[in-house]
Amino acid sequence: MKMTLRPLVLVALAAGFSALVLGSARAGGSHFFPPVSEPLVREECGSCHLAFAPSMLPAASWRKMMGELDRHFGEDATVDPEIARKITAWLVANAGDSGGSRYGAKLLRGVDAGAAPQRITGLPKWVREHREVPDWEWRHKEVRSKANCVACHADAERGYYED
Amino acid sequence: MSIRHLSLIALVAAFSPAFAATPLAAQLTAYASAARSENPAFAGFSAQRGEVLHRTEFGRGKPDSPACASCHGQDPRQPGTARSGKRIDPMALSVTPGRYADPAKVEKWFKRNCDEVLGRACTAQEKGDWLSFVASR
Structure with a gap:
């Protein structure tokens, strides 16, 4: 037996x-952020930069950002108002403190409730995770910008941000 | 000679059945009639002028983007790089055949990019010249 x-x-x-x-x-x-699945959001938010996962910022951030598209990190990124409304609704529904909280909760640690940070690269957790990246790597011609996740995270388009 | 030559090319392009049916051809026709009302002496679009436009350093928009080529590169058959570091698919129609199939999208990017490079909206003449340039590559 x-x-x-x-x-x-x-x-x-x-x-x-x-x-x-x-x-x-x-x-x-804590390194998987489901990529943008909505075609409209992929198209409108993903042509100049990687279409950042909605779970990387809280809903308040997306609302503020979508209300200031005429001053979007130094660019005029305005879209048709009806398109903007749809994009905002989708981002808010999947934000890191709403529908996407099981993915975004860790990244959003240390962000005050109700705060609307605009830069993912300014989140306390993001800064901690990247503290060992030397300055020259950020300035590398293949990197250019901290928003260029795919330069180092080869699978970022598919949502994976392991080292 | 050159103007007659160009109009001939435009005519042939407009009446070749494969091209005439595309949204791009329709958009070029619309730009042509807009250009005619901007300037009664309008004599067709030129891919050559479009290439000059593409490479000219206007420097009247954003400091980062004095020319179209600043982000898109000199050769439209090669990919470009956005300020964010993201790759931009080649502008040449032969390399990226799906491009210019949506007139609203084309207009959206002319609005943004002309502002960032020339510091103003592009004229219908400029839009048509540039589209003729990338469509010919």
């Missing part, structure tokens, strides 16, 4: 363990 149970227990243990590992892999640990 004992002899036949033991392999079963082992199998059960192994299954339980892999379920745990797979579960966190699917959630991506």
Whole structure:
């Protein structure tokens, strides 16, 4: 009896363990941010820069940003008002403190409730995670900008930001 | 000679069935009639003038973008790089065949980019010349 149970227990243990590992892999640990799936948002927010995952900022940030598109990091990025309304609704619904909180909660640690930070690269957690990147790497001609995630995170377009 | 030559090319392009049916051809026709009302002496679009426009350093928009070529590169068959570091697909129609299929999108980018390079809206003549340039490459 004992002899036949033991392999079963082992199998059960192994299954339980892999379920745990797979579960966190699917959630991506703290380095997975589901990429923008909405075609309209991909098109309008992804032509000048990577279409940043909505879970990387709180809803208040997206509302503020979409209200100031005429002064968007030094560019006039205005879009048709009806398009802007749809984009805002989608970003807000999937923000890091709403629909996307299981992905964005860690990145948004240290951000005051109700605050509307505009730069993902200014979030306390982002700054901590990138503190070891030397200045010359940021200035590299293939990088150019801290917003150019894919220069180092090869899988950023698919949502993965492991090292 | 050159103007007659160019109008001939425009005529051939407009009446070749494959081209005539495209949204780009329709947009060029619309720019042509706008250009005619901007300037009664309008004598067609020129890919050559479009190329000069593409490379000219106007320097009247953003400091980062004195010319179209600042971001798009001198050769429209090659990719460019946005200020954010993101790659811009080549502008040449032969390399990126899906481009210029949506007139509203074309207008959106003329509005943004002419402002950033020339510090003003582009004229219909300029838009048509530039589109003729990238469509010919």
